[in-house]
Amino acid sequence: MQLTDSMIHWSPASRSPVVSSWVGQLIYGLHSTSFGDCLIAKTAIGICQLEFFDSLIATDAEQKLQATWPNAEIRYQPAATAAIAQQILHHEIADPELFRLHVHGTPFQQQVWRSLLQIPRGVTTTYQALAIAIGHPNAARAVGNAVGKNPIAYLIPCHRVVRQSGELGGYRWGQDRKQQLLNWETQIR
Template sequence: MTRDLTVNYYRIEKAISYMTANFKQQPDLDEVAEKINLSPFHFQRIFLDWVGLTPKKFLQYLTLDYLKNSIHQTQNVIEAANLAGLSSQSRVYDLFVNIEGVSPQQFKSAGVGLEIFYGYHASPFGICFIAITDRGICDLHFIDENSDRKEYEVFSKKWSFAQLNHRPDITQSYIQKIFKPGENAQEKLNLLVQGTDFQVKVWEALVNIPFGVVRSYQQVAAQLGYANGIRSVASAAGKNPILYLIPCHRIISKDGTVGDFQYGKVRKRTMIAWEMASLAV
């Protein structure tokens, strides 16, 4: 089951990469299925299982015009927060996330002996590495099969003062809470992060972007009172240590392009569209 989930994600990612590159030609089911070496029937069944929509319907959430309009819609939601609509609907899927931020030096002096459990698990977006402490989740990253697996090496250096234990039996329950929106949304997830005050402020702003909603770097910078600090916001987003839960994938360029993402633009597009499509199911 776990292997099937992982294999299917990479099939879907490959299909989405092809669809986004050729969306103006509106490739049909047979054409996309052929590109990933599946029958049209098998491809559509996998896609429906993954997101609940056909590939054709899903494609609309990947277009530049749609994402650009979504940014403007987000601004309207912010200005009229009491109106029913996308914001209230998306909150049904939101997890309650709280960030506890400390500087690396503060934590290094106070965190000696901290016990951290970590594991590798399948997710809707491929294999992920997750690490938790009794104070909260402290890492979540995705892993590509065709790249070097350096997540543990990087993580262990950052948390060298802690005791690290491979316990996927413990971390699996967190994966279920994170990637099943709506089923466990009432439970609060605490995040333990190392970062500067500014980085933590940016990460907190990202957490407040609702499920299925996108905002521009400019909007986030203005919200934080740094209207001219777009690059600083982008840099802080790029250093996000807990992907998905700190949803840096929900921040895009104002022209509708998705911008950079440390684990690939295709995965970022996929995550954005998956959330938007989930609201439409």
């Protein structure tokens, strides 16, 4: 299944592009998936963060969450995020209800991330094509910037954007993982 815009709650752009003023409970879990270990965090509204991590960084998870969501009450409740991890592990999004998102970003970032959702599985696009698509034909680099700040890996498929030249391009969680994700997605199933 494909995530649609209606499943996403776009947090109103706050003064700061990185810090959300959202107040409430935020629960998170650390899980193992076939693409590596990941942190999944959600508010009452939806998933607000999904990041892969390497063991060294894992200890910082809570600190990083608190930095982005300073007014949230953060709790470690892996049971609450396990089902999401499980469906990623099995490469299937079976239950759309689990996958509502709660996304925070500047208007430009939201615009970029929104267009990421329209890239079908198994397909790639380029930073430039994306820039053109959102009406900023010369902003390929700025788009790369925004893509790189995507807070919800995998579900907002930033790994499907590659360089115009055909090179893979960067990935916040490692080029290898980007390649793995793409390889898997292009396989028929």
